[in-house]
Amino acid sequence: MEDTSKYLIHANVTADGIVERSDVVGAIFGQTEGLLGDELDLRDLRQSQKVGRIDVEITSTGGQSHGHLTIATSLDKVETATLAASLETITRVGPCRADLEVTEIEDVRAAKRKEVVDRAKELLRTGFDDTVMSSEEILAEVRQHVRVEDITEYEGLPAGPRVTDSDAIIVVEGRSDVLTLLKYGVKNAIAVEGTNVPDAVAELTRHRTVTAFLDGDRGGDLIFEELSQVGDIDYVAFAPSGSSVEELDHHQLFAALRNKVPYDTVSGMNEPRDAVAATDGSSTPAPAPTETDADHGSPVASPPTIDEPSDSNAAAASPANAASDTGVTGGAADDDGSNGDSDAATGHRRTASNARTAIENTAESADEPAEPETVYGHATDVIRAGTDRVRFLDADNDTVDETDANDAADALKALETEPTTMILDGILSQQLLDLAADRGVERVIARSLGQFTKRPTAVRIHAIDDVAEEAPDRS
Numbered sequence: 382m383e384d385t386s387k388y389l390i391h392a393n394v395t396a397d398g399i400v401e402r403s404d405v406v407g408a409i410f411g412q413t414e415g416l417l418g419d420e421l422d423l424r425d426l427r428q429s430q431k432v433g434r435i436d437v438e439i440t441s442t443g444g445q446s447h448g449h450l451t452i453a454t455s456l457d458k459v460e461t462a463t464l465a466a467s468l469e470t471i472t473r474v475g476p477c478r479a480d481l482e483v484t485e486i487e488d489v490r491a492a493k494r495k496e497v498v499d500r501a502k503e504l505l506r507t508g509f510d511d512t513v514m515s516s517e518e519i520l521a522e523v524r525q526h527v528r529v530e531d532i533t534e535y536e537g538l539p540a541g542p543r544v545t546d547s548d549a550i551i552v553v554e555g556r557s558d559v560l561t562l563l564k565y566g567v568k569n570a571i572a573v574e575g576t577n578v579p580d581a582v583a584e585l586t587r588h589r590t591v592t593a594f595l596d597g598d599r600g601g602d603l604i605f606e607e608l609s610q611v612g613d614i615d616y617v618a619f620a621p622s623g624s625s626v627e628e629l630d631h632h633q634l635f636a637a638l639r640n641k642v643p644y645d646t647v648s649g650m651n652e653p654r655d656a657v658a659a660t661d662g663s664s665t666p667a668p669a670p671t672e673t674d675a676d677h678g679s680p681v682a683s684p685p686t687i688d689e690p691s692d693s694n695a696a697a698a699s700p701a702n703a704a705s706d707t708g709v710t711g712g713a714a715d716d717d718g719s720n721g722d723s724d725a726a727t728g729h730r731r732t733a734s735n736a737r738t739a740i741e742n743t744a745e746s747a748d749e750p751a752e753p754e755t756v757y758g759h760a761t762d763v764i765r766a767g768t769d770r771v772r773f774l775d776a777d778n779d780t781v782d783e784t785d786a787n788d789a790a791d792a793l794k795a796l797e798t799e800p801t802t803m804i805l806d807g808i809l810s811q812q813l814l815d816l817a818a819d820r821g822v823e824r825v826i827a828r829s830l831g832q833f834t835k836r837p838t839a840v841r842i843h844a845i846d847d848v849a850e851e852a853p854d855r856s
Contacts, residue, residue: 386433386453389487390465394439396446398477402437405450408474409435413467421464431455432464446477453489461486517786517807520829521769531563532556536581541568549590551638552582552612554604557627558594565631566767570594576603578611586612592641594618596625614644631768752780756802757848760826763804764845771807773800789813793820802826814840 394405413423426432432454439448452468454461471481531542539556547569553559555572562570573582585591586608593608595601597620608614618641620626621633629637753759756778763772763783771789773781773796781800784792786807793803793813799821805813809827811834817825818837826843836842 385430385455386489388454388456388458388461389485389489390452390454390461390468390483391485391487392450392452392465392468392481392483394437394446394448394450394474394479394481396474396477396479398444398446398475399441400439400446400475400477400479402439402448404475405437405439405448406435408471408479409450409468412471412473416467416470417463421460421467423464426454426456426464446474450481516831517769520808531568532559535571535585536579538572538574538579538581540571543568544571544585547589549592550585551592551594552586552608552614553594553626554596554600555627558596558625561627561629561634565634566765573604573608576600576607578604578607583608583611586614590615592616592618592638593644594620594626594638594641596620597622598625609644609648616641617644617647618642631766635766754778756804756824756826759802759804760845760848764806764826764828768806772804774802774804776801778802790816793817793822796820809842811835814842 396404410423415422419425423432432452434453436451437448438450439446441447452464454464456464465483465486468481469483471479473479533540533542533544535544539559541559541563544550549569551562551567551570553562553570553572555574559570559572562568571582571585573579591612591614593605593614593616595604595618601619605617618637620629620637624633626634626637753762756774759772759774759778759780762768763770769786770783771786771792772783773793775781775798781798782792782796786805789803789805789807790813793800793816801822802824803817803822803826805825805827807827808829808831809825810831814825814833814837818840822840824841824843826845826848828845830842830844
């Protein structure tokens with residue numbers, strides 16, 4: 382009956398004495414019998430299930446009884462109202478005088494509709510994800526997922542997918558470091574997973590160009606010391622002091638890799654803790670660790686150790702970023718003469734603190750990375766490094782302006798000098814293409830191309846993969 386009922390009759394009952402539920406139900410059936418004729422006889426309606434169970438709740442206090450009753454019906458409105466009115470003719474319950482008053486006729490369907498409306502409002506508030514992702518955000522999320530999924534194993538150790546076939550590898554501390562490098566497109570890293578360098582990594586270093594890229598803490602020192610003894614290192618790079626590789630953002634990571642130094646530069650230093658540069662700027666930088674450094678000044682450019690993007694083009698961060706990452710004030714080191722003899726220096730204990738000191742000192746004296754000379758070099762800087770930036774070039778391939786890719790249209794409108802080339806780490810839209818044509822842009826290189834209804838004949842349009850063959854010789 383609950384599923385088919387349309388209305389609920391609610392009534393209050395009061396009796397001058399103590400009565401029970403059965404007394405109330407008996408009074409209802411007895412005193413309404415024959416009152417409304419055969420068609421609305423309560424007993425017949427109960428048998429035909431047009432009237433449901435009579436629910437009564439009653440309590441007695443101070444010699445009086447008070448209660449509430451509910452009757453469910455599937456009758457129409459008129460019949461239900463008539464049946465409810467008949468209940469108010471009851472004057473006695475059991476042996477006691479009584480009064481019964483109908484307080485409400487509730488429309489069950491209206492109550493259900495209200496529940497539906499309330500629940501629908503709640504679902505509208507909480508049941509839908511209102512986040513609408515742009516095309517660029519969707520592609521970026523998928524690209525990052527693919528990069529993270531690319532992590533593999535080499536002899537049971539976490540590694541990027543290019544470790545097995547790349548001529549150069551990057552040795553890091555743990556799995557999270559490998560994931561961070563993958564996030565920024567570097568696929569040739571392998572983790573040692575602790576201070577005890579595995580034999581597989583030691584053997585691998587003897588056949589590849591190796592960059593040790595370690596945390597700027599005591600753990601990084603210990604791994605470098607162990608790796609120096611059992612492996613063959615070519616270059617050394619460290620995260621900033623107190624930081625780990627996994628904590629670095631895109632610009633910090635590539636700045637640290639650009640500032641790597643040849644291993645021979647730091648291998649001969651002893652008493653490394655005395656040579657650590659002061660952090661408050663009160664001391665002058667530590668002297669160059671070997672005569673070779675003193676003779677040659679800043680370290681020479683090294684071969685690339687990153688597969689994607691290559692290290693030669695991964696100098697993707699702007700000169701301002703490079704300066705902020707490398708501008709560390711050094712501290713004076715004690716000169717005990719032990720660095721004069723290269724054979725004796727080789728015998729000294731080699732630690733990562735020496736390496737960090739040399740990186741700080743050589744980074745101060747090194748020139749800022751030169752701007753790429755070719756359009757492809759700029760494209761690699763901006764797009765293959767995943768910067769989410771846009772760069773505008775003049776006819777000499779010099780940077781006119783650079784900003785976030787999302788602000789490309791506003792930046793292009795605001796430029797006083799008309800750019801010749803636009804490098805966009807994003808999807809080239811019809812609107813941006815039309816604006817580039819209006820501003821006299823002759824060439825656009827983008828991460829990918831959108832759908833165009835028209836293509837200006839004065840603008841050459843390329844996706845980054847279409848211009849890969851124009852890359853300069855890096856041999």
